[in-house]
Amino acid sequence: MNPRLRKWLAGIAVVVAGLVVVAVAFEFSLRAIGPPRDRFYVWPPGMHVTFEPSPEYLPGVNGTAHVIINSAGVRGDEVGSDVKYKILVVGGSSSECSYLDQPEAWPQQLQQQLQQKFSGRRVWVGNAGRSGITSLHHRTHLYFLLPQFEDIDVVVVLGGVNDLTYRLAMDDAYTPRVMEEPEAESALVRRSFSIRPDSYNRTLPPHKRLELWRRSTELMWVVARRTLLPDDRGFAYQERRARRASATAFRDALPDLEGALDEYARNVRAMIELARQHHCRIVFLTHPSMWRGDMPPELSRLLWFGAIGDQRVREPGEYYSVTALRAGLDRFNLRLMEVCAAAGVDCLDLAPHVPADTTIFYDDVHLNEQGARRVAELTANFLTRDME
DSSP states (O other): OOHHHHHHHHHHHHHHHHHHHHHHHHHHHHHHHSOOTTSOBSSOTTOEEEEOOOTTTSTTOOSOEEEEBOTTSSBSOOOOTTOOEEEEEEESHHHHOTTSOGGGSHHHHHHHHHHHHSTTSOEEEEEOOOTTOOHHHHHHHHHHHTTTSTTOOEEEEEOSHHHHHHHHHHGGGOOTTGGGSTTHHHHHHHHHOSBOOGGGOTTSOGGGGSHHHHHHHHHHHHHIIIIIOGGGGTHHHHHHHHHHHTOSEEEOSOOOOHHHHHHHHHHHHHHHHHHHHTTOEEEEEOOOOSOOTTOOHHHHTTOOOOBOSOTTOOSOOEEEOHHHHHHHHHHHHHHHHHHHHHHTOEEEOOGGGSOSSTTTBSSSSOBOHHHHHHHHHHHHHHHTTTTO
């Protein structure tokens, strides 16, 4: 071999070996300073994302919204040793409240209101809400999170609407007993948690199990959220509303919901059993909405739920009407109350106690600042009704 070529290849080998050593050292350093890798985290610990929501797109929402994740991977304060009353909130985007500032989200306001009621007794509320997930994921959250949090006193669950919209979107392709499908559990865990123990990452490619890969993808997500996506201001809602407004047809007749309702009931009963195993109270909330038959045009323009088929497709398609959506959500709320009554657990029927307009919502089901205060107030009063 040419001596010059040999020298050049040797130099390349030294550089590559050096990069490998640096990468390995960096990987172990990240693992040493990062969160324990034997736990589940709904969101990456320490994550801080900001939004600049516009009241033009999100009525009743103002100012910068900070989403701050604590060291346990949920939105909220750190759990101090002086906390005497611990609550874990489980739900979808209506609990996540990503466009509301940290103190304005209803789980955080629930903490503040309970703190006032329990003078001298520090209250902690951890918000495990995650956008787009269903009761299957709520059940998964409780299964893995309750053993990690010490002595949770109350679990509060706000859900049901995503179970409905998932069923409607899937149309004829809906599978009621999805957990019986191969790889269902691992897919469910991946969707439920941003960070999982190494034992749950065995099915991933080797490079995706690295802490370096996770941190890099997390950083890219934050950068994209802050600089590339128009969704920081809520503009994406206008696009979704425009797609609904240009629907090719609206369906008034609901599909057969019994399979979805039965699955929802199974998941609710499983959550009740998990709470009992961990000796904590569980309280379910029916899901309120802005859907009503006499909806005026200025409110109808704020709606975007009810798509049929893949909701990522931007072309106009079919949607369910407001009447159908309201009827479907009423059935899920009714099934929830029936299951809770049969099991002897608490269920707060929120829906009749909040106005179906922009004093509470900025779209179909998401709470604005005043709506979050109202839900927190109703929930706090319900939780303390037997203590006063």
